[in-house]
Amino acid sequence: MTAGDARPPTFTGPRDPGDAWAVGPDGTRMWGLFGSAGLLAVDRARGVLLQHRAVWSHYGGTWGIPGGARHEGESAVAAALRESHEEAGVPADALEPLFTRVLDLGFWTYTTAVAWTTHGFEPEVRDAESLDLAWVPLEEVDRLPLHPHFGEAWPLLRSMIRHRPALVVDAANVVGSRPDGWWKDRAGAACRLLDALAPAVADGLPAGLLGMDAHTAWPHTVVVLEGAAKAAAGTTAPRLEVARAGGTGDDEIVARVEALMQDDGGAPVTVATSDRGLRQRVEELGARSIGAGALRDVLDSRA
Structure with a gap:
């Protein structure tokens, strides 16, 4: 039944209060x-x-x-x-x-x-x-x-409907946006970020975060780790990928954006980082960017 149907169906079992x-x-x-x-x-x-x-x-x-x-x-x-x-x-x-x-x-x-x-x-x-x-x-x-x-x-x-949106997360920048002692244990801080992201990605993220005219979206999410953070244990969650940079995290993020846009032409790609230089690089490729705080706010709202 959809909006404005002329009459409700005939019920053969217990009727839910919503059927009205x-x-x-x-x-x-x-x-x-x-x-x-x-x-x-x-x-x-x-x-x-x-x-x-x-x-x-x-x-x-x-x-x-x-x-x-x-x-x-x-x-x-x-x-x-x-x-x-x-x-x-x-x-x-x-x-x-x-x-x-x-x-x-x-x-x-x-x-x-x-x-x-x-x-x-x-x-x-x-x-x-x-x-x-x-x-x-x-x-x-x-x-x-x-x-x-x-x-x-x-x-x-x-x-x-043709393309799954993608979210690429600059883990170092997102983790570094909050003075919670991350510099003492970068791998542990990365684990905390992954633990917060996994259920959020599984349940769906606000579509506006990804620039979509929709309510909730389930993007393919890539979290890029660099340096000591690469020792963070991986996590198993639908549509969540952990990428450990071979070189700099920025270069790995740019390479991931290029690959996503090439492999699934037309897919909207969003990068979560507050690094101005990196934002310029990915936007020149046709991706959009959001600040680390925007992603943090979404994760905090679920805590």
């Missing part, structure tokens, strides 16, 4: 008392998974994404995964999160969770909310009669 209308100050009704969410699954070979909506629904006969009302206490991403599984048989273990984008009407939100597929699967119609489900090549999406809300969002979504 949210009513705005002007009387506008949106389905999902706690908001709604949907999944835009992206198979980079076949396109995006779209749902041909049942004719009885609001904007019936149009194409959109599987989704529905969030349950009480349920995160938007969890709701998108649950609804897409219930409606289209999408297996959660076949998805890798990319970013989320939120439509916020004040009294109600709709979250689009975007994910890449990690292996192929075929969707299946599992309830009366779908006439059909199909993988649609990106260049053919605009040819379909799209649900108006999805149609409005599609141009921006399309511009961001």
Whole structure:
């Protein structure tokens, strides 16, 4: 179910409090008392998974994404995964999160969770909310009669779904931005940074930190260590890579930025450093930069 559906589905089991209308100050009704969410699954070979909506629904006969009302206490991403599984048989273990984008009407939100597929699967119609489900090549999406809300969002979504954003962290500069005794134990300070980054990267970072017009993003993150910090123990976390510089940390960061931009042309790359010279070097390559404090603020907010 998506924004403004004409009527709720028929429930055959216990009804969650979220399966109800949210009513705005002007009387506008949106389905999902706690908001709604949907999944835009992206198979980079076949396109995006779209749902041909049942004719009885609001904007019936149009194409959109599987989704529905969030349950009480349920995160938007969890709701998108649950609804897409219930409606289209999408297996959660076949998805890798990319970013989320939120439509916020004040009294109600709709979250689009975007994910890449990690292996192929075929969707299946599992309830009366779908006439059909199909993988649609990106260049053919605009040819379909799209649900108006999805149609409005599609141009921006399309511009961001081809590439995973990347974050390259100048560990020496980020660690050195705080006088916490790091100079006594550079490896230990690097370990603390990695320990803070791992869960943040796994849960998703604020997309604005990466220059994206979205809510949360899951970037490929490279932490560059140099000098004594290279003795820091590595960490195992999704999408988090530790690079130990053979020469200077700055040169390693520039090389990583060049490689990322070459290997995945068009991918947005952000470098976290307050070093002016390094920021100039990476920006000349087409990357963007943020200060060490901006990254620190995000990590501190999670502490």
